[in-house]
Amino acid sequence: MANTSTVIYYIFKNVKTELKTRLRSSLHADHHQHLHHGKDAAHPHHDGEDKPCHKLSPRNADFAFSLYKKLASRPDTQGKNIFFSPLSISMALSMLALVVNEGYEHLLHMLDHSQDALLLEIGGAAAVQKGFKPEDKFLKDIQHFYKGEAFSVDFSIPEVAVQEINKLIAKKTKDMITDMVKSLDAATVMMLINYMYFKGKWQEAFKVEDTSKGDFHxxxxxxxxxxxxxxxGEYDFYYDQGNFTSVIMLPYNGNASMMIVLPDQGKMEEVEKHISKDHLKYWKDKVHKTTLDLYMPKFSVSASSCLGDTLKEMGMIDAFSDSADFSGISKVAKLAVSKVLHKAVLSVDEQGTQAAAATTLEFMPLSLLFKTEVNRPFLVFIVEKNTRSILFMGKITNPTV
Structure with missing residues (x-):
């Protein structure tokens, strides 16, 4: 079973207060460049219907890998685990920029209606200062396109506001994230929250009695x-000799899978420097059923990021200028963003459904097994088939921290 959850939030203040970061209305244009196709841009060929959510997936994937490479290059992430939800972040950016469109609406619809065997919950919320009145259209758009709910908070009593917001986040993430917000400024007038929770069970479970201590390098x-x-057992597997990488697909019941990308010893830096959405598509097309003696660590990791500076490095320069225009949120108060945070949690263990556990009772000669040990740093992706979305991605450098 894998449990994953993520939260990203924005804090708004009146611009009369002293701010370190501000966002202007050009975020719409900047974000469009990163996350959406232009009017005449060609889309990759897909079999079947070209659904609105499929038009988003290539740009969202490009954004995911660009963000990953920025995070991986930061001095404070060296030797540490990286884990985040590119889908949650891109949806939160579109909420902030008021980029409400049928692509994200269809994406949420597809994710909600294609998960018979998975638990996948995505939504948003707006914590609003008592007495502050956002535009009705903004609240309706957030509710309609992003399943967002608004609730009243008294930010003038920060410690109480922190408790109320953390309580909501804990509820939405099934208590996987309980202390997201550490402190708040009394000048805050609104906080936008985007969350994602995922729980899946392996099609083929690992037996608890087969888990033992092992070395991870x-x-x-x-x-x-x-x-x-x-x-x-049998797994979709491919060894990419040209890219020094083993790829293993671990399917969940339903429409999602975990993709493990395991670079050869000493090749992680080279692999992560060049990896892109094209590699994921290539590997997905190349994997084939292979009988493996698979060893994989059981672990729980979490990662938090302040994304403001990273987003500016990715080209959103104008978006963080002194002329932020959020008149679509409020025409009465002049607003600006003061903080952008993201947190994600991943937990992986042996669990699966009873039906899946029954299929693990396989017997085969050990001589036919190809031993694969995930015993060194690896990249991990959780991907959803129907929408072609990367729900979560990251690098596990040390599964014990």
Missing amino acids: VDENTTVSVDMMNRN
Whole structure:
């Protein structure tokens, strides 16, 4: 089973207060460049209907890898785990820019209606200062396109506001994220929250009794002891010799899978420097059923990021200028953004459904098994088939922290 959750929020203040970061209305244009096709841009060929959500997926994937590379290059992430939800972030950016469109509406619809065997919950919320009145159209658009709900908070009593907002976030993420907000400024007038919660069970479960201690090689000088799960069975697998990488697909019941990208020893930096959505498509097309003796760590990790500076480095320069225009949110008060935060959590263990567990009772000669050990840093993706979306992605450098 894998449990994942994510939260991203924006804090708004009146521009009369002193701010470190501000956002202007050109975020719409900047975000369009990063996340959406231009009017005449060609789309990759897909079999079947070219659905609105499929038009978003290539640009969202480009955004995901650009953001990953920026995060991976930051000094404070060296040697650490990276984990985030590119889908949640791109949806939150479109909420902020009021880029409400049928693509995201259709995406949410598809995700909600294609998860018979998965639990996937995506939504938003607006915590509004008592007495502050956002535009009716803004609130209606947030509710209609992003399933957002508005609730009243008294930011003038920050410690109470922190408790109320954390309570909402904990509820929406099934208590996986309980202390997202550490502090608030009394000048805050609104907070936009976007959350995603995912819970899936492996099609083929790992047996708890087969889990044992094993070594995980963080780097050439560091080895940690982990609970290493083990299963013998068929997996979609591909070894990409040209890119020094093993790729393993672990399907969940339903329409999602975990893709493990395991670079050869010492090749992580080279792989993550060049990886793109084209690699994911290539690997997905190349994997084939292979009988594996698979060893994979059982782990729980979380990662938090302040995204303001990173987004500016990605080209959203104008979006963080002194002339922020959020008149679509409020025509009465002049607003600007003071903080952009993101947090994501990932937990992986042996669990699966009873039906899936029954299919693990396979017997085969050990000589036919190809031993694959996920015992060094790897990239992880959780992808949804119907919408062709990367729900979560990251790098697990050390599964014990």
